[in-house]
Structures are given as C-alpha cells and as structure tokens.
Amino acid sequence: MSEKTGFKLRNNLFFYVSLLCAYFVPLIIITMFVVLLKESYPAIEKFGLFHFIVSSTWDPVKGIFGGAAPIYGTVVTTGLSLLIAAPLSIGIAIFITQISPARLKGIFGAAIELLASIPSIIYGMWGLFVLAPIMANHVEPFLKETLGRLPVLEYLFRGTPIGIDLLTASIILSIMIIPFITSVARDSFELVPATLIESAYGMGATKWEVIKDIILPYSKNGLFGGLILGLGRAIGETMAVAFVLGNKHQIVLSLLGASSTIPVTLANEFTEADTKIYLSSLFLLALILFVSSFIVLSLAKYLVIKDRKT
Amino acid sequence: MNGTRKRKLISTFFILICILSAATGLFFLVFILADLFVKGIHSINWSLFTQDFTPPGIPGGGLRYAIVGQLIIVGLSIFIGIPLGLLGGTFIAEYGRNHKIAKLISALSDLATSIPSIVVGTFVYAVIVKPAGHFSAIAGAVALAIIMIPVMLKTTENILKLVPWSLREAAFALGAPYYKVIFQIVYRSAATGLLTGGILSAARIAGETAPLLFTSLNNNFLSFDITKPMASLTVTIYRYAMGPYDNWHRLAWAGSFLITAFILFVTIISRLIIKWRYKKGA
Numbered sequence: 001m002s003e004k005t006g007f008k009l010r011n012n013l014f015f016y017v018s019l020l021c022a023y024f025v026p027l028i029i030i031t032m033f034v035v036l037l038k039e040s041y042p043a044i045e046k047f048g049l050f051h052f053i054v055s056s057t058w059d060p061v062k063g064i065f066g067g068a069a070p071i072y073g074t075v076v077t078t079g080l081s082l083l084i085a086a087p088l089s090i091g092i093a094i095f096i097t098q099i100s101p102a103r104l105k106g107i108f109g110a111a112i113e114l115l116a117s118i119p120s121i122i123y124g125m126w127g128l129f130v131l132a133p134i135m136a137n138h139v140e141p142f143l144k145e146t147l148g149r150l151p152v153l154e155y156l157f158r159g160t161p162i163g164i165d166l167l168t169a170s171i172i173l174s175i176m177i178i179p180f181i182t183s184v185a186r187d188s189f190e191l192v193p194a195t196l197i198e199s200a201y202g203m204g205a206t207k208w209e210v211i212k213d214i215i216l217p218y219s220k221n222g223l224f225g226g227l228i229l230g231l232g233r234a235i236g237e238t239m240a241v242a243f244v245l246g247n248k249h250q251i252v253l254s255l256l257g258a259s260s261t262i263p264v265t266l267a268n269e270f271t272e273a274d275t276k277i278y279l280s281s282l283f284l285l286a287l288i289l290f291v292s293s294f295i296v297l298s299l300a301k302y303l304v305i306k307d308r309k310t
Numbered sequence: 311m312n313g314t315r316k317r318k319l320i321s322t323f324f325i326l327i328c329i330l331s332a333a334t335g336l337f338f339l340v341f342i343l344a345d346l347f348v349k350g351i352h353s354i355n356w357s358l359f360t361q362d363f364t365p366p367g368i369p370g371g372g373l374r375y376a377i378v379g380q381l382i383i384v385g386l387s388i389f390i391g392i393p394l395g396l397l398g399g400t401f402i403a404e405y406g407r408n409h410k411i412a413k414l415i416s417a418l419s420d421l422a423t424s425i426p427s428i429v430v431g432t433f434v435y436a437v438i439v440k441p442a443g444h445f446s447a448i449a450g451a452v453a454l455a456i457i458m459i460p461v462m463l464k465t466t467e468n469i470l471k472l473v474p475w476s477l478r479e480a481a482f483a484l485g486a487p488y489y490k491v492i493f494q495i496v497y498r499s500a501a502t503g504l505l506t507g508g509i510l511s512a513a514r515i516a517g518e519t520a521p522l523l524f525t526s527l528n529n530n531f532l533s534f535d536i537t538k539p540m541a542s543l544t545v546t547i548y549r550y551a552m553g554p555y556d557n558w559h560r561l562a563w564a565g566s567f568l569i570t571a572f573i574l575f576v577t578i579i580s581r582l583i584i585k586w587r588y589k590k591g592a
Contacts, residue, residue: 007487014489015405021398022406025419025460032425032433039436091331099328108332110581115339117577119517121544122566125551126342129559175338182335206321229424236426238520243551263428263520270432270524286432290425297421305417 032290040284042277052284058249060273065281067288069249073259074289076166077241078234080255081173086227089178093185094211109186116179124243127172128164132244135171136163140256158254167255169245176240177230184229188222188307189215225303232297236289238263262289343570350567353560363530363541366555373546373565375532379447380543380569382536383526384516386451387458391515392508394455395462402463403470404492416467419460428520430456435524447533447540450526454515461514465507469500472588502587506580513576517569519544543569 043052047065055066096109140161148157192215200210216223246258247268260268262285273279361372398415406412434453439445473496481491497504519542527539528549543565550562 007490011487011489014492015401018397018401018405021394021396022401022412022415022463024394024398025415025422025463028456028459029418029422029425031437032429035433035436036429039432088331088334091328092335095328095332099325100332108336111339112335114574114577115335117513117573118342118570119519119544119573121517121519121547122342122346122570125547125562125566126345128551130345175342178335206317208321208324209317211324232424236424236428238426238428239548242548263426266428266432267520267523270435271527283432283436286429290429293424293426293429294421297424301417301420 036283036287036290040280040287043280043284046277056251060278063275063277067285069251070260070262070265070285072251074235074261077170077173077261078231080170081177081234082227082231084171084174085177085181085230089181090185092182093189096186097189098211112179112182120176120237121239123172123176123240127168128243131172132163132168135168136161155253156255159256161256164244164246164258165256166259169241172240172244173234173237176237177233180233181226181230184226184304185223188219192218221303222307225300225307228296228300232293232300235293235296236263238267242267346567346570349563353564358564362532369557373561376541376543376546378532379541383447383450383540383542386448387454387515388512390451391455391458392462395459396466399463399466400470400492403467419463422460427457427518431521431524439525445525445527445539447526447536450522453521453525454518457518457521458511458515461511462508465511466504469503469507470496473499503584506583509576509580513573517544517573519548
C-alpha cells in the first residue's frame with residue numbers, strides 16, 4: 001500500500017514540476033514585457049511614446065532622446081534586406097523542390113540550412129573585413145555610375161561610398177535571413193498535392209507555368225508567412241549589422257549613408273548610458289523592438305499554421 | 311507552334327533564374343566559410359590556447375581566457391536551460407497533449423525562439439545585473455538559458471511525439487504510474503533524439519553575442535568566478551574585430567574560426583545522427 005502512495009506522490013511531484021517548466025515560457029514573455037515597460041516608464045513619462053517615436057534628437061549630453069533615427073534605420077535595413085532575400089529565397093526553394101535532381105536535394109537543402117547555423121557575429125565580421133571593402137571599391141562606385149545617374153534614384157546613391165552603410169548592412173542581413181525564408185517556402189511547396197502538379201503537366205503546361213500558376217498560388221499563405229518570419233528575424237538582428245552600419249543617429253535617404261538600428265544602438269550604448277533617462281530611453285527602444293518583433297512573428301506563425309491546415 | 315516555342319523559352323529563362331539564385335546562395339556560403347577557414351587557419355597556433363590577453367603593441371597573446379569563459383558561460387546555461395526545456399517539453403507532449411493551453415505554450419515557444427536576443431540581454435540586465443550592482447557570468451548564462459529553453463522545449467515535444475503511443479499503453483497495462491512510463495519507456499526510446507536535440511539547442515546559443523554584451527560583459531583576465539564579469543569568445547571577437555590593431559584582428563579571425571568550426575561540426579554530426587536514427591523506421 002505504501003508503495004502505491006509513494007508512486008502517487010512522485011507522479012504528482014513530476015506532474016507539477018514539469019507543468020511549472022512548461023509555464024515558464026509564457027511567464028518569461030509576460031515578465032519581459034512588464035519589466036521592459038517598467039524600466040522604460042521614465043522615458044515614456046518624460047518624452048511621450050508618440051513623441052519619442054517621431055523625434056530624431058538623440059542628445060545624451062542634454063538628456064533629450066528620440067528614437068526616430070534607429071527606428072528608421074531598422075525599417076530601411078529590414079525592408080531592403082527582405083527585398084533582396086525574397087526573390088533569392090523563393091528561387092532557391094523552387095530549385096530545391098522542383099528542379100534539382102532528387103539525389104542532390106538533401107545535400108542542397110542542408111547546405112542552405114548551414115547558413116543559418118553560422119553565428120551572426122561571423123557575418124558581421126566578414127561584412128566588415130571582406131564585404132565592406134568590396135562594396136566601397138567596386139559595387140557602390142558602379143551603382144553610383146549607373147543607377148545614381150537616373151533622375152529619382154540618384155537620391156538613393158548620394159555621398160561617398162565607404163562600404164559602412166545601409167546598403168552593405170542590408171546585404172549582410174539578406175544573406176542571414178535567406179535560410180529561414182527558404183526553409184518555410186520549401187515546406188510549403190512540398191505540401192502542394194502531386195496530383196495537381198501532374199495534371200497541369202498533363203495538360204501541357206511548361207515547368208514555369210506549373211510553378212507560376214499551380215505551386216505559387218497554392219502555397220501563397222505559407223510563402224507569405226516565411227517572408228514575414230524573415231522580416232521578424234531581420235528586425236532583431238544585432239551583431240551582423242553592428243559592424244557595418246556605422247552607428248550614427250541620423251536619418252539619411254541615401255543608401256550609402258551610415259545609420260543605426262534599434263539593436264545596434266542598444267549594443268553600442270547600453271553599457272555607456274550614464275544617466276537614468278538615457279538608460280530608460282534605451283529600454284524604451286528595446287520595448288519597441290520586443291513588441292514589434294512579437295507582432296510580426298505572431299503574424300508569420302498564424303499564416304504558416306493556416307497554410308499547413310488547408 | 312510559335313506560341314509553344316515562346317512558352318518553352320520563357321520557362322527555360324525563369325528556371326535559369328532559379329538555378330542562378332540557388333548558385334548565389336551557395337556562393338555566399340562557400341565564400342564566407344572559405345574566407346573564415348583560410349584566415350582562421352593562418353591565425354591558429356598553440357599560444358592561442360595557452361596565453362591570455364596582452365595589451366596592444368605587445369606581440370603574441372592568446373584567447374585562453376575567452377575560451378575558458380565561453381565554456382563556463384555556455385556550460386552554465388546548458389545546466390539551467392536543458393532540464394527546464396526538457397521537462398517543459400515533456401509536459402506539453404505527455405500530460406498536456408490534449409489541452410488547448412499546451413498548444414498555446416507550444417506556439418508561444420515557437421515565437422520565443424525568434425525573439426531578438428539583444429532584448430533578452432536588456433531584460434536580464436534589468437532583473438539580475440542592476441539589482442546585483444555588477445555584471446556577472448551567471449547573468450550571461452541566464453540570458454543564454456532563456457533563449458535556449460523554448461528551443462529545447464520544442465525539440466523535446468517533437469521527439470517525444472514520435473514515440474509510438476502503444477508503447478506507453480503497454481506500460482500502463484502493467485500498472486506503471488505515468489512518471490515511470492515517462493522515465494523508463496518514453497525517455498529511453500527517445501534517448502538518441504533527446505541527446506542530439508539537446509546538443510543542437512546548445513549549438514544554437516553557443517554563438518550568441520548580443521545577450522552577453524551587457525550581462526557577462528568582458529574581462530581581460532582568466533577568471534573562474536561566476537559572480538564577476540567574464541570574457542566570452544564571442545564578445546572578445548566583437549571587441550577585437552572593432553579594434554584598430556592587426557594583432558587583434560588576427561585573434562578575432564582565430565576565435566571566429568574556432569567557434570564556427572565547433573558549431574558546424576556539432577550541428578552536422580547531430581543532424582546526421584537524427585536522420586540515421588529516425589530513418590530506420592523507429
């Protein structure tokens with residue numbers, strides 16, 4: 001009899017311990033939000049949330065802070081990186097699922113996924129020492145000569161090409177998010193029923209027509225989810241961008257200008273913040289980043305789930 | 311006939327574009343890894359593992375203090391993160407498998423794996439570093455563990471779900487309580503998967519830099535005191551790469567090579583093991 005109660009006791013103990021561990025994840029997410037809100041409260045109180053977002057003054061000496069510049073930098077780098085990564089990732093996913101010989105499929109997929117396990121600081125360092133000089137000496141002068149001469153586009157390519165700028169940072173970011181988008185896109189493409197593809201071929205469609213008219217429309221939710229997941233990844237990336245963006249609090253139209261993003265500002269200034277309001281403003285930036293990435297990732301998750309259900 | 315030819319031409323054109331984009335992805339992978347390999351190999355020597363920080367201007371110097379610090383911080387975070395993630399994942403896959411809340415936690419964990427790691431750093435700064443009044447290795451380990459727990463939870467959940475339900479029922483029929491079934495049947499038959507899953511989760515955080523920047527900070531000396539700031543390989547790479555000295559850059563490449571080689575090696579081996587284990591129809 002006593003052995004049975006012992007079992008029951010241990011069973012209950014294990015149940016509650018594992019339950020506690022499972023609830024740890026939602027608990028930490030809520031705690032994170034509350035703590036960040038509490039820490040950034042002085043800044044919200046002093047500057048106002050809306051005013052903080054639209055003001056670009058960042059003056060640690062006078063103690064006046066506005067987050068518009070790093071927010072702008074974050075939006076531009078993530079947008080541009082998505083613009084570069086999206087077609088490439090979809091192309092890679094199409095290649096892996098539809099074009100490559102079956103034997104190479106696994107190897108190729110694994111190779112692209114390896115890109116995801118390289119630590120982000122390696123991307124940053126490679127960007128600083130290898131990509132930035134290439135950009136400064138070859139790519140950017142070339143872009144200035146060609147696209148920079150067109151009427152409207154010239155605004156995007158003003159300034160001296162130094163390689164430490166929005167364009168280089170976006171390229172590094174796009175290389176980083178390619179594996180994430182590719183992996184989701186690949187899974188979505190593989191969910192397209194084979195009968196649908198076969199019947200299209202049977203009607204005489206070419207390979208591209210099958211891709212364009214059957215596979216892409218069928219998997220558009222998952223594809224969209226993958227793109228937004230890539231966006232969510234890019235928003236919060238720190239180390240890959242920290243090296244090649246210059247950390248300047250300025251809003252520049254030119255892609256050849258130095259800028260800053262929220263994570264980069266945090267990485268560079270957090271340990272240097274010497275006043276309470278300075279630190280609080282940095283916490284507010286972290287809160288904005290946390291909330292926006294959370295919203296973006298939830299949307300991505302929702303779209304991917306919707307895709308898997310149908 | 312002309313129309314067909316045009317369609318075929320268009321098709322070939324777009325397929326070429328897809329092949330080209332795949333080649334571009336592969337090109338960057340090879341470019342980055344080859345660069346890292348060549349520069350890293352040149353910078354690797356024995357003194358890297360036996361010497362500590364030397365001030366700029368003085369030749370030599372190694373990364374021993376950073377390698378030791380990295381091992382301590384990552385080791386601690388594994389010690390915190392793996393059990394919590396494992397138990398949480400067990401709850402989701404076993405006790406909670408038919409409950410809505412378990413599905414919600416599972417979805418939240420999925421999101422949590424992509425939360426910007428630097429935000430986790432600021433959070434740990436607010437709850438550990440600020441009250442304690444100083445940076446510490448343990449704060450860095452907690453930050454890494456917070457990132458690792460949802461990863462381990464999801465991995466555990468997925469692997470436990472692969473254990474056939476009939477195995478559990480057979481044990482129940484013998485009168486075994488659920489916790490015994492979990493320990494002696496479920497964990498045992500999923501052991502390979504759990505082990506490699508744990509290693510993969512550890513590899514996922516081993517290269518993180520951002521959460522350590524304002525938790526474990528940095529240190530120029532070999533330290534074993536986890537309540538004090540401690541150097542880590544990643545933060546040291548950041549500082550050396552941003553610095554102006556050639557010798558520092560050499561050390562940064564060497565450190566990058568070490569950490570990438572380690573992570574890639576571990577990741578590839580674990581993936582192969584998982585593939586081999588779950589392909590045999592187990």
